[in-house]
Amino acid sequence: MAERILTSKDKRAFRAIGLMSGTSLDGIDVALIETDGENRVKRGPARTYEYEHAMRLRLEEALEFGKTLTDRSARMEALSAIELALTDRHAEVVRRFASEIGMEIGEIDVVGFHGQTVLHRPEKALTVQIGDGKRLSETLGRPVVWDMRARDMEIGGQGAPLVPAYHRALAANLPPELDARPVAFVNIGGISNITYIDGGAEPIAFDCGPGNALIDQWLQREAGVPYDQNGRIASEGGVIDDLAQRYLSSGFFLKRTPKSLDRFDFPVPMTEDGELSDVARTLCYVTAEAIARSRDHLPEAPKLWVIAGGGRRHPFIMSYLTEAVGEEADVILAEDCGFDGDAMEAEAWAYLAVRGLKGLPFTFPTTTGCREATSGGVISEPERRGD
Template sequence: MSGTSLDGIDVALLDTDGAASVIRGPARVYPYEAAFRRRLAAGLETAKSMTRRDERPGDMGPLETELTLRHAAAVERFLADQAIDPATIDVVGFHGQTVLHRPEQALTVQLGDGELLAERLGRPVVYDMRARDMQEGGQGAPLVPAYHAALAANRPATYAALPVVFVNIGGISNVTYLDGEHDPIAFDSGPGNALLDQWLEREAGIAFDQNGAIASEGGILRKLADGYLTADFFDRKVPKSLDRFDFAVPSPGAGSLEDVTRTLCFVSAQAILKAAVHFPEKPKLWIICGGGRRHPAIMADLAEGAGPDADVISAEAAGFDGDAMEAEAWAYLAVRSLDGRPLTWPTTTGCRVPTSGGVLAVPAPAPRRAAL
């Protein structure tokens, strides 16, 4: 899959029954070069004009083809690097690249040609897993909670206390609340890394704040932070979801590079913590996944805000892989799709009933050769 951070393609191997059995295998990230990241970013701008899922204005058609072929190449390289026979892969879960998400219009668009991917890989591919949820009145996001529930059942005994919240800090952050008894509660919680990364790319020409070095030199601009944290989004009922552009990047005159960077880290953490008002009970454990878990300021703000009665830990501390989790989730969801099991619930996306989804693409059989 390729996430909202536009940083590359995540590939992961999973052995699963789509239910309780989850055996995690190797995983790799294949980064995009800067030029292709810029093409994707331009594609996001072009996508703002779209009103139908099947539209491909401007360069979107060629971009979708290249994106798909890059995913095929990443899978092929991954299998070769791991010495895995492609014939042993039962199914590939393919997310593609979200370029537009407008749940209020029942419109979500992910670039990625599942049929082309299946033909290139010679393996079945499940793709387009969000659309059916929207047809059932859902937000189309988040979809990872089904996998979070499976992981929660396998977390270390050291962190056995419930409720537990999985937090994914990608371009947009989302949370999954699990109490071990009821369906997951999940929703997008607010801006994650997207504002921070866009600010740094525009103002400093760098992709992200390596080891939190820039934020460590700055202070929190309360007025700027409050402008984000008092947005109408936070008053909306859950479930709810976001598009990458629902929160605007600070203006060039908003403050120094360091202060704005530190402030956006604070906003990311506080947006996550504000999600707790929608949970039935106060979480005892927060498991942080996604790129944001590497930022010291974000993690420190989360730990301070969660309070002394809750643990805030990285995915790795819980025995998981915070980089691979979403790619693993798409493999898990692909198997659930094949079995017709729910990918979403009313408590995760607002769909009317527990809903499966996805489209299965099967490669054409190889031609037979006969000798006379």
């Protein structure tokens, strides 16, 4: 890219890479798209690069430390080592990704860098993502857009979710036979979130409740396994009604939207709450029921639910969700629309990076509660050009 383009009237397609490290702490998702930052989206290759066990432990420690933060600047000294390691790991996977797909680093117009959220407290207008976008830009020699949540919070928003702008672009590209409105895009990551799209109106979006994080943390602590592969553990259990209602009676589900969650807002069950498989099965039910209850905050029940994120692979989450909403709507996987349910969030960060360059909005009053539609992100460009 010869120079940064700052006009929303420029309709050229930018080649953008998005980088996402989510609350599940499983690795870095990398995706390439070409987009004008509006409805023109051409999806490219995507990969996931898993964290080794030691890195995952360091990130878990960072999240624990994040609970103690009271302002964004306090993170710098205590988290500097892990921030450096995380940033360099992202640079490493970008280079690896580019090599694997036969692409030169210099062909990338912009990188969208999410970093790793270690604290999200919207009620205190406080969000912290570690990751040094300036260092990443210098290392790669490419422009990087990062720290994308802060501006939204400065004008009264929740700082999340940010993906709805991309969901709206995907909705505009649904296959005709699946283009039912209203449509809901649901991402089941560590936390679940929903985007509601109906015609040309601004999207409505909010966090639904716990996603994979509770199940993963429960199994890691009690059985030493990172997740419930193919639902094997949950298949041996049943729903514990009292435990399920303890979660579903949370005041969060009654809160008005927009609303967002931190990874630790719903505590992991206690060992004495039940057997391994019963608790796992119960948490699947809670995740699905929380998503289904999001209908209570929407103008109309969606006619189509498009499910992305790691939770779409869990057969019991999907079966409970389909049972809850299936009589009135179709519940399908992102892949059924020709999308990639693993790459959607990474693609979104690439898309948002282009919108950031062009000053187009990331968030809207109906998605985060910000006072007005706003763009965001810090734009870092390398002092030296080239690879």
